[in-house]
Amino acid sequence: MTGIARFHGFGLGLRRPHYDDFICGGAPVDFVEVISENYMVEGGKPLSVLDAVRAHYPVAMHGVSLSVGSAHGTDRDYLARLKVLAARIEPLWISDHLCWTRTSAHNSHDLLPLPYTAEALDVVCANLSAAQDFLGREMLLENPSSYLAFPENEMAEWEFMAEVCRRTGCFLLLDVNNIHVSAQNHGFRALDYLGGLPLERVRQIHLAGHAPGEIVIDTHDREVCDDVWRLYAAAMKLVGPVATMIERDDAIPPLADLLIELATARDLAASAERHVA
Amino acid sequence: MSLVELQQEFMDQVLTDGRTLPCGWDARMAAGLDIYRNAYRSTMVEALRETFPKTALWAGDHAFSQAAAHHVITHPPCGWTLDLVGEGFTETLAGLFANDPDVADLAWLEWAMHLAFTARDCVALDAAGFAAATSSYGEADWAALRLAFLPSLFSREIGSDCIALWRALADEEPPASARSLEEPAACLVWREGLIPVFRLTETLEARGLGVMITGGSFGDLCVALQAAVPGDDVAKTAGTMLGKWLADGHILKVV
Incomplete structure (x- = not known):
């Protein structure tokens, strides 16, 4: 495997209300991120749209169903379809989450939390290595948001992530909003989390909105809040120039609104670069 | 644990x-x-x-x-x-x-359209291709003719006019009640280009299509039609169905 080159740019997720803007290449972004599973189909309009978008933009594939933490191993049918899609669009990279979604019988279609134990670490590393070998490329692993912590935990999430990177050679998709959400829910310092990761392996950053409350929920249905912008600015000083993307999956606003948020990310990233220089 | x-x-x-x-x-x-x-x-x-x-x-x-x-x-x-x-x-x-069987009929129509939407892209056999593939056929060859159909084709026998209901709901003018069909009928769903489409048809055509989709021969189709069609008209009726399936782009190839 050859590693994943850094790509410094600012992108958005491909969502149905904005198809026309991306198909014609009119959206002023540097790359587009797609939910892999939405395009792991036999044919028809979804692939037609994706081909048209790919003609104008680099595309990052972001998955939700790899289930890298599943004790039942990887799903070969899923990986085969993922590989076919990757061959078709030649993505910047393929990413998924540190989580699990299925048992041998059922699929939650939700990103469920892992216990951070030595056993789970072995499982994640075995599954991720198998996936990377099958795909013939390293992947990006995204830190999750979570709403509970298992009493079985033996290490911090960032320690778990760092060890997965070390053992599998994977890269990181750093979701700054997820760090903020989990920090609120579990009472750790977000900067401690950042400090515990091998930040040189970060290739992409996610930004999103969340719903505040006794338990903060990662909803992706509103603007990025000030606390997350501050954490993003801090992260960019540590990470250096990488791809940044705004994730919006619900209550999707006009494209112009998202471009305003993306401009904020550009400004903060530029300030961080000046600060480091 | x-x-x-x-x-x-x-x-x-x-x-x-x-x-x-x-x-x-x-x-x-x-x-x-x-x-x-x-x-x-x-x-x-x-x-x-x-x-x-x-x-x-x-x-x-x-x-x-x-x-x-x-x-x-x-x-x-x-x-x-x-x-x-x-x-x-x-x-x-x-x-x-x-x-209220109209609810399940309408749901079937939406589900078939959903499946057709992302079905494998295929080029349908046209009349010229079909003619070329069968140009040397004798009577026995016709009886043994088998066809592969496009994966985006679905059919179901229905008791209510789910097509009229679907169109009314698309126009945001839902009728007070679903229209029952005077005669038993069937609904065919397929994809034209990137768009799922549908049509109402007789149950006889749906059953004939079912025979051939599941691997039956043209001869099997004729046998299946015999109970409903006068003897002299069986081959003509089957031929008409075949022509319709070709014209609508349902047939993938002669197998």
Whole structure:
């Protein structure tokens, strides 16, 4: 495997209300991120749209169903379809989450939390290595948001992530909003989390909105809040120039609104670069 | 607890209400589990609503939500793709709305359109290609003729005019009641280019199509038509069906 080159740019997720803007290449972004599973189909309009978008933009594939933490191993049918899609669009990279979604019988279609134990670490590393070998490329692993912590935990999430990177050679998709959400829910310092990761392996950053409350929920249905912008600015000083993307999956606003948020990310990233220089 | 046991327990907690928590999982864990359970339910119900928008409109929001929740409980998803969350939902609705078969007919139409939407891209055999493939056929060859059909083609016998209902709902002018069909009929769904389309037809054509889709020969088709069509007209009726399937782009190849 050859590693994943850094790509410094600012992108958005491909969502149905904005198809026309991306198909014609009119959206002023540097790359587009797609939910892999939405395009792991036999044919028809979804692939037609994706081909048209790919003609104008680099595309990052972001998955939700790899289930890298599943004790039942990887799903070969899923990986085969993922590989076919990757061959078709030649993505910047393929990413998924540190989580699990299925048992041998059922699929939650939700990103469920892992216990951070030595056993789970072995499982994640075995599954991720198998996936990377099958795909013939390293992947990006995204830190999750979570709403509970298992009493079985033996290490911090960032320690778990760092060890997965070390053992599998994977890269990181750093979701700054997820760090903020989990920090609120579990009472750790977000900067401690950042400090515990091998930040040189970060290739992409996610930004999103969340719903505040006794338990903060990662909803992706509103603007990025000030606390997350501050954490993003801090992260960019540590990470250096990488791809940044705004994730919006619900209550999707006009494209112009998202471009305003993306401009904020550009400004903060530029300030961080000046600060480091 | 091993990881396998922990994940099985967690999944059971997500899929089931009111399950006792394992030892050591406290109130904070319970609160977190509630969030995952609610997220799972709402994701599934919303996916069904997005897949069956006109059925939801026709059944009514509350009734549809209850039916969707019932389906999610009785048919928890197994596969990795949310696209198949609607598998079996037509049958669930047929059971729940036994006195309103138009609900299940409409749901079937939406599900078939959903499947056709992402079916494999194929080039249909046209009349010239068919003529070339069968140019040397004798009588015995015709009887043995078998066809492969496009994967985006679906058919079902229906009791209500779900096509008229679908169109009325698309225009946001739902009728007061669904129109029952005077004669038994069938609905065909397929894809033209990137767009799923449909037409109403006689049950005879749907049954004939069913014979050939499942691997029957043109001779088998003629035998199947004999009970409903006068003897002299069987071959002509079968030929007309074949011509229609060619014209509508249903046939992939002669096999």
